[in-house]
Amino acid sequence: MRGLTSPLWPIHFKPLPDELLSSWLVRLAHSHGLKVQTFCNLIFGNRLQVWNRDIDRLAPDWLIRGLSDRTGAAIDQVMDTTLQSYQGIVYHRHRASGTLSWIQSLRLHHRKFEGFGLQFCPECLAQDKEPYFRKSWRVAFNTVCTIHNCMLNDRCPYCGHGVAFHRNDMRRNQYVTTVSLKECHYCGIDLSKSPTIRASHASSDVSIFLGNLSRKLQDGSLDQSEIDNLLIMHHFTKLIFTSNPTVKLYSHLCNIMDVDEIALDIKADIEGAGVETRHLVLQLIAYLMLDLGSSLREAIEAKAIRYNHLKRDFNDMPSWYMVVIGRFSNWRTRNLFI
Ligand SMILES: [Zn+2]
Ligand SMILES: [Zn+2]
Structure with missing residues (x-):
């Protein structure tokens, strides 16, 4: 096609907003x-x-x-x-x-x-x-x-x-x-x-938390604390998609939030999961993030997770997360409320 060899293509529109x-x-x-x-x-x-x-x-x-x-x-x-x-x-x-x-x-x-x-x-x-x-x-x-x-x-x-x-x-x-x-x-x-399905969330707080991350990602305005949150949330996805039988975080959170469990492919990860599964997992993780100290204490006391799981294989842990989980490092002998 003539014109394709010249520097500018005959038609050379720019990408649309957020276009891949x-x-x-x-x-x-x-x-x-x-x-x-x-x-x-x-x-x-x-x-x-x-x-x-x-x-x-x-x-x-x-x-x-x-x-x-x-x-x-x-x-x-x-x-x-x-x-x-x-x-x-x-x-x-x-x-x-x-x-x-x-x-x-x-x-x-x-x-x-x-x-x-x-x-x-x-x-x-x-x-x-x-x-x-x-x-x-x-x-x-x-x-x-x-x-x-x-x-x-x-x-x-x-x-x-x-x-x-x-x-x-x-x-x-x-x-x-x-x-x-x-x-x-x-x-x-x-x-x-395609049929449109209205999104439902576990609570309005969860909806606001997740919606805020999605909106700010699109307009490029995520701040460092939100970037840290994504890092922590991703670690929790690994604790949900795990084959380790001692980690029962997924069942624990479904139980606490009174939602039905979807069978997970524990050989997979969040990046390979279908949208329905991801949506559920994100509801659970948002619940954790909204009051991290209390919800982790609840999970540890229910024996759904141990302190080591919270830090194992977690590179680049945000410092405030280390402080939060540090309270559980010897939780059997310390007052967790301090
Ligand atoms: Zn088709
Ligand atoms: Zn839309």
Whole structure:
């Protein structure tokens, strides 16, 4: 296609608010009337493969630079569409493979997503002038749309497949300007027409606590104490998804909060769990966080957890958390209320 070799592409719109790199790239390809694979091969050549990795997490430099050069977007603006922009906020240690804290796994296998790593809000997709996917929809502690207060979906409600909009054009002929990201790549159904489920929370305090984290993540205003909270909350997810039979935190919290337990896959983690399970686990953890000292004391007294569990394998513990759990270091001999 003529024009694709010049520095700026003929169509070079910038990413929409909170848009994921992959969503932006697919929209750019379709706006030029090309399939995603054809477009990427024309720009980057056959040897530089774009889609054999989770590009939102592992965007290579040549892709970042290429998008910046061809769209006129600043490098920082391009980087901001990647999950790497969450480093130091949502996760702290970069890893090229394996799980990143709070970043949902796509479970990429032969260019197919076998996991449920990208969520969506049907109402957001329905209201978008140009449907697109948000970066914050890849984050495991987001289970509710902060605008519509409905549950996010993590799969097509009709065929059960995860979202993989970069594959939507595979069922079409060469010119694909009418392909929308909101179609399910597998069955073609319009995901914006998915049934909407109102979010329910264990309490209004829990709802406010979790909603605040989600909203501030989206507008980039999480402060250090909230970033610390996410670190602690992630440690609690590991104590909930554990195969250690002496840790009974999950059952204890379900019992205290009078909610039904969902069977957990203890070989999994929060990043690989479905949205319903994550939503329940987050309710339990928010309850813990709202009054950490008292709720941990309650769990220790119920023998659901021991002091060692609270610190084992927990790197980078916030100092105030160490103070809180320090009260339980020899709890049998000390007054816990001091
Ligand atoms: Zn929404
Ligand atoms: Zn489907």
